[in-house]
Amino acid sequence: MNVVSTHQLSKSYNETVALRDLDLEVHAGEVYGLLGPNGAGKTTTLRLLIDVIRPTGGSITLFGEPMSPGLRGRIGYLPGDLVLYDRLTGADYLRFCGALRDHADLGEATRLAKRLDLDLDRRAGELSKGNRQKLGIVQAFGHRPDLVILDEPASGLDPLAQREFHSYLREYVDSGGTVLFSSHVLSEVEQVADRVGILLAGCLVVQDTVASLKANALRELTFTFGEEVAAASFSGVPGVREAMQTSGTEVRCRVTGAVGELVRAAARFPLVNVTSHEPDLEDIFLHYTEEHGDDD
Structure with a gap:
């Protein structure tokens, strides 16, 4: 089953083509890494998938259906340009996100924060870049979504936090979840992704398993x-x-x-x-x- 499917998905801004005829498939129970240099169309793709921006052409289905309010609760999202409310503590921020999703149980979020060594009692404005990123990761997974979409998730994380996060990703997928994440850190993608897609200048030039790409490289x-x-x-x-x-x-x-x-x-x-x-x-x-x- 495909959790994410796009057909000839395109996005233009006036005369600028950001994405061209994207046919993307993300299977249930996999980690899919979307690779590409800056400006290749990775963030545009992720924003289209969560319905923050609308396509110029083509179609998107999630869990076999078009995007709808009912599907949004099944998706977790970490933006690449994460913005936090600096006066809120981490715990307050998670409660705020939970209220928006009608999900009051912070058990999973608290467990993940502990694994990432994140102090939820500190205000967001006091957190380092790495700890702000951890908080963004925690909110994306905290409501146990079926699909998590992450834009450059390891940005700012120290090596220990990266290792723990990658371990959690595998556990999450093994328990039935699906992950789509973008990155230009090739070693990260190679370490955690089951399949990879490479975007160049708005076009998907290849998608395959890491093992198959290596075998034919x-x-x-x-x-x-x-x-x-x-x-x-x-x-x-x-x-x-x-x-x-x-x-x-x-x-x-x-x-x-x-x-x-x-x-x-x-x-x-x-x-x-x-x-x-x-x-x-x-x-x-x-x-x-x-x-x-x-x-x-």
Whole structure:
């Protein structure tokens, strides 16, 4: 089941196209990471999903239905530009949010605040950036929503808080929840996301599991030989995108997919050593950025 589905979702501001024909699917019980550079359309997408702004074209369904007042209570949201009432304590702020949602039980919010080492008795105006972010996270999850949408959730969190937050995310999803979050911190997405979508200049250029993206990503193999071998010897091997001569006895190949044919081709020469650079999510992201270009 898709918790979030969009069809040709578009948003323009006068002559500026912020989002173009977005077909996004977020499955029930997964963490979906939306990647992209600043200005790619991530925040616009999230705001469209929660009905803060309206699309220029296309459609959105949540839990198989169009957005309605009844669905809003099933969604938690953390904006990227979180604004708090500085005079309210954390506990007062959570009670205020609970009243808006008709959800008076602060049990889950209190438990999460304790896990994140957040003092709910302090006024929001006294909190550091990291603790303000923690309070925003707590309010997003505090009413036990079915779907949580987070815009750059780890911004300002220290490493210990990030680790605890990521652990909580996995527990939340394992208990039946669904998370869609945006980020440009690639290591965070790689650590917690089940599937990833990459937005560039308002277009979704790929969405897939992290494992599948890695399996099909461009990787580098460097071969060292006991004698001079020309890079051209590998240019026709299946999967080889580029073969570069780094020295007379060393050739570096960029390859996609299985590398068996390339290794067999290299074994025809006096092979001394082979090293492989396995791609991470940053490599994949940069590859798509280079391939599709970036207008921002």
